[in-house]
Amino acid sequence: MLNAPLSASSTELVINVLTMVLNEGKPLDRAYSHHFSGLKLAPAEQARITAVAGDILRRLNLYCFLADIKSSEIERLGTQLLNAWHMFHGLELPKMQYALKVEQTDFDQRLMEAKQQGALFDGCPEWLDELGQTQIGDKWPAERAALATPPKRYLRTNLLKGTREELIKTLAKEGVQTKVVETVDTAVEVMSDSALFRTEAFKNGLFEQQDAGSQLVATAVDAKPGMRVVDACAGAGGKTLSIAAQMQGKGRLLAMDVEQWKLDSLKQRARRAAAHNIETRIIASSKTIKRLKLTADRVLLDVPCSGLGVLKRNPDAKWRDTPERLPVLVQLQKDILRSYSRMVKVDGILIYATCSIMPQENREQVDLFLANNPHFVFLDDENISVAESGFDGFYLARMQRTAEG
């Protein structure tokens, strides 16, 4: 992960970020922007800090166990945690003032104990481990271990502006090293610690940062030029922009969400990407959906979900979430499927997707929907496994409407 210890000032930043996330309940990206603003950190140092803070959050219970502290004590005992983190990774200790030490013999004993406990070693809270076991059984330990690894950085080539090979060459000229992802046509993996959003290539809309698994979901929409397509839970448009490129700017792409600020951000991204066939629309009530009855060739429902497939990238979520949230989300997904599927026209295709790896939010939702909606037939589905793909975890299913119903 690192080949040298963090500097004293960087350890302090890591402790401050962790404190903001764990004690104040702030999302990790907000904590980064708060603590990095005005600092002018070199991109490589910023990358080291985010790598360490992210890794600590992915295995928070393990590092706290090794340091013999509670997560609520990080503000006070953070130096002890950072020392344990460096010891775990076989690094020299950082040169922090007044740092609290961890005894090597205690550390070794605790590490031996932790290695006997899979969930603890993989940084998994108890509630999540139980859920994973119940939902995916034998496959869970591999997914759990994969979710404890650092996420890779992927870009999606904006095909409206050029090919993947052209993007790789342009980025190389700006010092960004990338490599092709063989299994995803639009994806490249970033190999250097570059500040991507400061590049001319980004400003000119040649790429978006997007996980390769998310790119696969968007590809499954298989939108064609001239079609009418609805992305009904579009958010800030990660998948909308990819669909716009599939449509080569021809046809009508309606991006909807219940949050206007997300659609505003989508509009900005669409301008940069030269994706001119996107219209945004807020979902104000069920009437917004009813008016679009039987009109769309493709409807993507990238529904709100537990996000349990993307914990590598959002490790703070598992320390904030509770198992009680899941049934609420499952009900919302059911309602969205039932109501929004009305927009699909006869012979049109409905694509249901989540960034979860739990069948309760995935295939079980699809089976229930099909049982209650005989005018849809199942085409195919795909579980994008974190362990098998190395990407974030996603699910997608495609269903076709055969009659008005």
Ligand SMILES: C[S@@+](CC[C@H](N)C(=O)[O-])C[C@H]1O[C@@H](n2cnc3c(N)ncnc32)[C@H](O)[C@@H]1O
């Ligand atoms: C998984 S996110 C979508 C991510 C987005 N498609 C992307 O690729 O970047 C789910 C989105 O659903 C939205 N949402 C929540 N409730 C909704 C509802 N009842 N109808 C439509 N969208 C909803 C959320 O605001 C959120 O943006």
